[in-house]
Amino acid sequence: MAIRGTEIKIEGLTHRYTPRSPVTFNRVDLVSPPGEALAIIGRSGCGKSTLLHILAGILKPTEGRVLLDGTAIEAPAPRWVMMFQAPHLFPWMTVSQNVGVGLSFGRWSKQETAERVTEAIKLVELEPWADNNVQDLSGGQQQRVALARSLVMEPELLLLDEPFSALDAFTRSSLQKDVRSIAKRKGFNIVFVTHDIDEAVIMGDRAVIMAGSPGNIVHELDIDLPDPRERTDAAVQALRTRLMTMFQEAANYKKPESATLA
Amino acid sequence: MSSATTPAAGGGFYRLAERFGWAVAGIGLVAGVWFLAGLWLAANPTTKTFTAFGLIPTLQAFPELWAAGKIQAAAAASGYRLGMGLLIAIAIGAPIGVLMGRIKWFNNYTNSPFQFLRMISPLAWMPLAVLVFSTWNGSIIFLIAIASVWPVMFATAAGLAKVDPAWFKVARNLGAKPWHMLTKVIMPAIMFDVLSGIRLALGVAWIVLVPAEYLGVTSGLGYAIEDARETLSYNHLTALVVTIGIIGYFLDGILVALIKRASWHRGGVS
Numbered sequence: 405m406a407i408r409g410t411e412i413k414i415e416g417l418t419h420r421y422t423p424r425s426p427v428t429f430n431r432v433d434l435v436s437p438p439g440e441a442l443a444i445i446g447r448s449g450c451g452k453s454t455l456l457h458i459l460a461g462i463l464k465p466t467e468g469r470v471l472l473d474g475t476a477i478e479a480p481a482p483r484w485v486m487m488f489q490a491p492h493l494f495p496w497m498t499v500s501q502n503v504g505v506g507l508s509f510g511r512w513s514k515q516e517t518a519e520r521v522t523e524a525i526k527l528v529e530l531e532p533w534a535d536n537n538v539q540d541l542s543g544g545q546q547q548r549v550a551l552a553r554s555l556v557m558e559p560e561l562l563l564l565d566e567p568f569s570a571l572d573a574f575t576r577s578s579l580q581k582d583v584r585s586i587a588k589r590k591g592f593n594i595v596f597v598t599h600d601i602d603e604a605v606i607m608g609d610r611a612v613i614m615a616g617s618p619g620n621i622v623h624e625l626d627i628d629l630p631d632p633r634e635r636t637d638a639a640v641q642a643l644r645t646r647l648m649t650m651f652q653e654a655a656n657y658k659k660p661e662s663a664t665l666a
Numbered sequence: 667m668s669s670a671t672t673p674a675a676g677g678g679f680y681r682l683a684e685r686f687g688w689a690v691a692g693i694g695l696v697a698g699v700w701f702l703a704g705l706w707l708a709a710n711p712t713t714k715t716f717t718a719f720g721l722i723p724t725l726q727a728f729p730e731l732w733a734a735g736k737i738q739a740a741a742a743a744s745g746y747r748l749g750m751g752l753l754i755a756i757a758i759g760a761p762i763g764v765l766m767g768r769i770k771w772f773n774n775y776t777n778s779p780f781q782f783l784r785m786i787s788p789l790a791w792m793p794l795a796v797l798v799f800s801t802w803n804g805s806i807i808f809l810i811a812i813a814s815v816w817p818v819m820f821a822t823a824a825g826l827a828k829v830d831p832a833w834f835k836v837a838r839n840l841g842a843k844p845w846h847m848l849t850k851v852i853m854p855a856i857m858f859d860v861l862s863g864i865r866l867a868l869g870v871a872w873i874v875l876v877p878a879e880y881l882g883v884t885s886g887l888g889y890a891i892e893d894a895r896e897t898l899s900y901n902h903l904t905a906l907v908v909t910i911g912i913i914g915y916f917l918d919g920i921l922v923a924l925i926k927r928a929s930w931h932r933g934g935v936s
Contacts, residue, residue: 410767460839462835462838462839480838480839480840480841481841482840482841485839485840486839488832488835492833492835492836493832494833494854495931495932496854497854505840505850506840506841507840508700508846509837509840509842509846537930539930539932544748553840557840557841595869
C-alpha cells in the first residue's frame with residue numbers, strides 16, 4: 405500500500421450555507437506541504453468542520469477554491485477521504501466488507517480488493533475480527549474499522565472531523581498515536597479538526613486556530629516534536645501551554661481578517 | 667470487545683425441538699376440537715348432513731383429491747396468480763416506496779392519494795377489473811396486485827425513512843455512484859422492511875385470492891372450493907380450505923426466514 409502526500413492550497417475560501425445565512429468563514433488562505441499533519445482547532449461555530457467538508461468535496465465553497473497538487477476539489481473522490489466523528493459503519497456488513505466497501509465502488513479486481521483489505525485491517529490491528537459483523541465490536545474498534553475503510557482507498561489526504569471525541573481516554577490516546585504513526589509511515593497528509601488541544605499536539609505537525617464570526621485563521625503554531633509523543637513529555641506540555649494561550653487569545657478575537665499561512 | 671456468542675449445538679437442537687413440540691401441541695389442540703365438533707355434528711340429527719365437515723372425512727378426502735390431481739392443479743393455478751400479483755405489487759410498490767422515503771416533496775404529493783386508494787377494499791375493484799381486463803386471470807392478478815401494493819410501498823417508504831443519512835455521506839465520500847447507493851446502501855438497509863411489507867402483502871393477497879377466484883375462472887383453490895360446495899362434497903371443501911391454510915403457513919414461514927436473514931438490527935453501531 406504505497407501512498408504519497410499532496411500539497412494542499414486553500415485560496416480565498418468563503419462559505420455561507422444559503423444566500424441569506426451569515427458567512428461561515430471569509431477569505432481563508434492556507435497552504436499545507438505534502439505529508440503534513442495539520443490540526444484545525446477552534447470553538448464551535450467558527451466554521452472548522454465546514455472547512456473540512458469543503459476539503460472533502462462534500463460541500464461547495466461560496467467563493468475561492470481548494471487545490472490538491474493543482475487539482476481543484478469539486479466533489480468527493482478516493483484521493484481525499486474523510487473520517488467522521490462517528491464511524492457510521494454499514495451494520496449489515498462484516499469488518500472486511502466495511503473496509504472494502506469503497507473499493508467495491510471502483511473497478512478493483514477481487515484479488516486486489518482482498519489484498520488491500522487484508523493490509524488495511526492489519527494496519528489497524530483488527531485481523532482477528534475481520535469476519536465479524538461490525539456490531540460485535542467496541543466503539544474504539546469500530547472507529548479503527550472506519551480508519552481502515554479510509555486507508556484502503558490509499559488517499560493522499562485524510563480528513564478527520566473530531567474522529568475520536570466519542571471514545572474513552574485510553575482508546576482515544578492509542579488511536580491518536582496510531583493514526584499519526586500510519587500517516588508518517590505512508591506519507592499522506594492529514595487535516596484534522598479538534599477541540600482537544602492535547603490531540604492537536606500529539607497528532608499534528610502544525611496547528612492553526614480558527615476564531616471569529618465569520619471565522620478565519622487567527623494563529624498558527626509549528627509542532628516540531630520528535631515521535632513518539634507522550635502527554636507527559638515536558639516538550640509536549642510546553643507546546644500545549646503555548647497553544648492553550650493562543651486558543652484563549654483567539655477566544656477573545658473580535659475582528660475577522662484573512663491570513664495566508666504557508 | 668463484546669464478541670458474538672455462538673449457541674452451543676445442543677442448545678440449538680433443544681430450542682428447535684421445543685418449538686416443534688409447541689407447534690404440534692397447538693395443531694393437536696385444533697385437531698382435537700375439530701374432531702369433537704365432527705362427533706357432535708354426527709350425533710345431532712339436525713346437523714348429521716354436515717358430518718363430512720369433520721376431521722376424519724376431511725383427512726380421508728386428501729388422498730382422493732391428490733390422486734385426482736385436483737390439489738396440485740388448483741394450487742398451481744392459484745400460485746401463478748398469487749405470484750404474478752405479488753410480483754407486480756413489488757415491482758411497482760418498492761420503487762415508489764423508495765421515492766416516497768427518499769424525496770420529501772414526492773412523499774407529500776403522493777401520501778394523500780395513496781392513503782385514499784389504500785382504504786378502498788381490493789374486492790371493490792372487482793367489477794371494474796372485469797370490465798378492463800379481457801381475461802379472468804388478468805382481473806384476478808390485478809385484484810391481488812392492488813391489494814398487495816400498499817403494504818410493500820408503505821413498508822419500503824418507512825424503511826427508507828429510518829436509514830441513517832450519514833451512510834449516504836460516507837458512501838459518497840468513498841466514491842459511490844447512484845447505482846452503488848441503491849445496491850450497496852439502500853437495498854441492504856431496507857431489505858428487512860421491504861420483506862416485512864411483502865409478508866403483510868402476502869397475507870392480504872392470500873385473503874383476496876379465494877373470493878377473487880369465485881369469479882368466472884375454472885381453476886384455482888377458490889374455484890375448487892366453490893365447485894366442492896356446489897357438488898355438496900363437504901369433505902373436499904374442508905380439505906381444500908385446509909390446503910389453503912397449509913400453503914399460506916408454508917409461504918409465511920419462508921418469508922419469516924428471509925426476514926430473519928435480512929435483519930441486521932442489533933443496536934450496536936453508531
